[in-house]
Amino acid sequence: MKTINGKRILGIGVLFCLMMTGSAKGINQRVARVLSGDILQLAEKNVVEEPITVTASVASRSAGGIHDFYSEGDYWWPNPENPEGPYIRRDGQTNPDNFVAHRHAMVRLSMIIGNLTSAYLLTKDKRFIDAIVNHLSAWFINPQTLMNPHLLYGQAIKGVVTGRGIGIIDTLQLIEVAQSVWLLNNEGALPTDCYEGVRKWFSDYLHWMTTHPYGVDEMNAKNNHGTCWAVQAAIFAKLTGNQEVMTLCKNRFKEIFMPTQMAADCSFPQELARTKPYSYSLFNLDAMAALCEILSTPKESLWTFSTADGKTMRKAVDFICPYIKDKGRWPYPHDVMYWEEWPVAQPALLFAWKKFDNEQYWQAWAPYNHFPTNEEVIRNLPIRNPLIWLAS
Secondary structure: OEEEOOEEEOOHHHHHHHHHOOOOOOOOHHHHHHHHHHHHHHHHHHOOOOOOOHHHOOOOOOOOOOOOOEEEOOOEEOEOOEOOOOOEEOOOOOOOOOOOHHHHHHHHHHHHHHHHHHHHHHHOOHHHHHHHHHHHHHHHOOOOOOOOOOOOEEEEEOOOEOOOHHHHHHHHHHHHHHHHHHHHHHOOOOOHHHHHHHHHHHHHHHHHHHHOHHHHHHHOOOOHHHHHHHHHHHHHHHHHOOHHHHHHHHHHHHHHHHHHHOOOOOOOHHHHOOOOHHHHHHHHHHHHHHHHHHHOOOOOOHHHOEOOOOOEHHHHHHHHHHHHHOHHHOOOOOOOOOOOOOOOOOHHHHHHHHHHOOHHHHHHHOOOOOOOOOHHHHHOOOOOOHHHHHOO
16 A cells, blocks of 8 residues: 555555455456556545535525425527527537536536445445445435435426426436445445435335336336336335335336337337437447346346347347447437547446357447546446446
8 A cells, every 4th residue: 555645545566466365356357457447546536525415506496495406407498589488499409507516416426436336345445435424424314415315306497397207317326326335235334324324215215206206207208218217216126125116127128128119120219219319329228238237136137038029138239339349330310419429338338248258248348438527428327337236
């Protein structure tokens, strides 16, 4: 352990020795060799950062209170013919003047918890756990700073609606928080009171998103919104021990997502029809792959599930893989924004590599950016820390 500017930094040589002697038991060694250097650098920055929750920013247009998450629909703009009236929609074009502070705070939480959990898995350094507890307590336990467990005011539209069901996609950023808490509890690393407090918050939020009309609407969405509802419900149910919801999500994967979202060639027509067909296709595939990882068991793997007409997740990965390795071959329209920023290291490819041991999937994952900094990419890449999903 060396010290830089008064901070303890784990050298790569030390890390390698720890991994080889079992301190990083259960970590996929090949993946760790690719990611560990960046993980530890990020974690050393994160370990000294203080929590920022929804209470740090007041949204003047929100119909809720200081503890209520608020966001505004990305593609909604002032009407040039009526600037003070209701907003109008421009699909695929993000309005830079919308309120995003709560969304940024939640993305920040997700990144910090994922980075610190990954670093703890590699090093077993308790400093990382102490920092994780600090952030979890602020967001989910401390009555002065916590976020209320609902999303009544997500993706509001000025002059149109104070919140919408599709706003639930904003809490997709919490899936790595939930996975981290589940994993760290299994490792015996989290204090009991912290674990139980966070678990209760997610149990309350899961109840809301499975019973409130906004949640029901989002569950029934026919595109990536429906998929992402299920990803959230599945991991929150896993954390809280809700087998009924996990079964619901598994059934939706097999009976709805696979038969209706995939075309015969295992592309996603609903995503290809958007003004960002490339990034939306990647996004939905990553979400489907996340469901496979969360819901598969030793007795039943969703990765190998096949519909009656032969649609499988492996075929979906094989559809997009050539266009990740060579985006120039993409036969559909280019995305209207952020075309140049994609692809990055898409988690669906890594998960498929783990399942099928196919080297082409690894080669389509390993060379790309594993820690992007573009805000749009980060928001649409909710699985950024593969180690917390691959650890056993």
